[in-house]
Amino acid sequence: MPELPEVETSRKGISPHLINKSVQDVVLRHTQLRWKIPQDLLSEIKGKILLSIDRRAKYLLFNFSSGTLLIHLGMSGSLQICPLDSPPKKHDHADLIFADCLLRFTDPRRFGAILWLGSTPEDSPLLSKLGPEPLSDDFTAKYLYTAAASRKLPVKQFIMDQKVVTGVGNIYATEALFRAGIKPTRSAGNISQKRYQLLVDCIKEILQQAIQQGGTTLKDFVGSDGKPGYFQQTLQIYGKTGQQCPNCENPLKSVKLAARASVYCANCQH
Numbered sequence: 271m272p273e274l275p276e277v278e279t280s281r282k283g284i285s286p287h288l289i290n291k292s293v294q295d296v297v298l299r300h301t302q303l304r305w306k307i308p309q310d311l312l313s314e315i316k317g318k319i320l321l322s323i324d325r326r327a328k329y330l331l332f333n334f335s336s337g338t339l340l341i342h343l344g345m346s347g348s349l350q351i352c353p354l355d356s357p358p359k360k361h362d363h364a365d366l367i368f369a370d371c372l373l374r375f376t377d378p379r380r381f382g383a384i385l386w387l388g389s390t391p392e393d394s395p396l397l398s399k400l401g402p403e404p405l406s407d408d409f410t411a412k413y414l415y416t417a418a419a420s421r422k423l424p425v426k427q428f429i430m431d432q433k434v435v436t437g438v439g440n441i442y443a444t445e446a447l448f449r450a451g452i453k454p455t456r457s458a459g460n461i462s463q464k465r466y467q468l469l470v471d472c473i474k475e476i477l478q479q480a481i482q483q484g485g486t487t488l489k490d491f492v493g494s495d496g497k498p499g500y501f502q503q504t505l506q507i508y509g510k511t512g513q514q515c516p517n518c519e520n521p522l523k524s525v526k527l528a529a530r531a532s533v534y535c536a537n538c539q540h
């Protein structure tokens with residue numbers, strides 16, 4: 271599943287090819303994604319210049335003079351810049367056509383989304399309740415410690431709650447808690463501000479490293495074949511239940527939290 275670093279890498283990969291260009295046409299081959307793609311999308315963006323592409327959480331926001339188009343990659347979605355004459359394949363559900371190239375949305379499992387948010391995107395229910403971006407200055411130990419006060423849920427679920435902080439998925443929550451030495455099942459309200467400082471630093475560091483690694487795949491966003499980079503990340507414990515802890519060599523354990531497997535080291539994480 272594309273996590274925040276992949277979405278940010280997609281944004282960086284496609285932006286230079288599309289910014290300041292106007293949409294000539296929209297081709298929708300399959301409109302039933304997670305929600306239905308609006309049929310009148312073309313009338314909102316035809317002839318309009320794409321001013322910028324932003325990211326909020328795992329949503330890509332295409333800002334036109336007429337309003338904002340949201341694209342979410344869901345479980346298996348990807349975006350690619352293709353030549354105008356490149357024939358669509360089975361899961362290529364939508365194309366935004368520009369003068370010299372097209373932006374192709376591919377999504378085998380169809381949990382992604384393409385939605386028109388109009389001129390007040392911040393009012394969209396998808397965006398209005400989101401917490402701060404993990405890489406922004408608003409995401410601090412003091413903020414997290416205050417938000418956690420008297421909350422009993424496990425800290426892993428707490429940091430994966432999009433209202434608390436956006437875009438920290440299962441992989442990065444698992445890895446950051448390991449680096450910070452915090453057990454995933456510990457109650458969010460039972461962690462000192464000092465330990466939250468370490469956790470905040472680890473979350474930022476891991477996401478930044480992943481975004482840097484993604485930078486090596488930017489060229490993959492252009493071309494008509496292949497799939498753009500869901501790059502290999504350097505993961506220390508995610509998906510490695512039963513294997514040796516990279517710190518202490520004890521076998522890694524796993525616990526289910528909110529139906530998600532959570533790997534941890536009982537010796538290194540408290």
Ligand code: ZN
Pocket residue numbers: 515516517518519520535536537538539
């Ligand atoms: Zn260990």
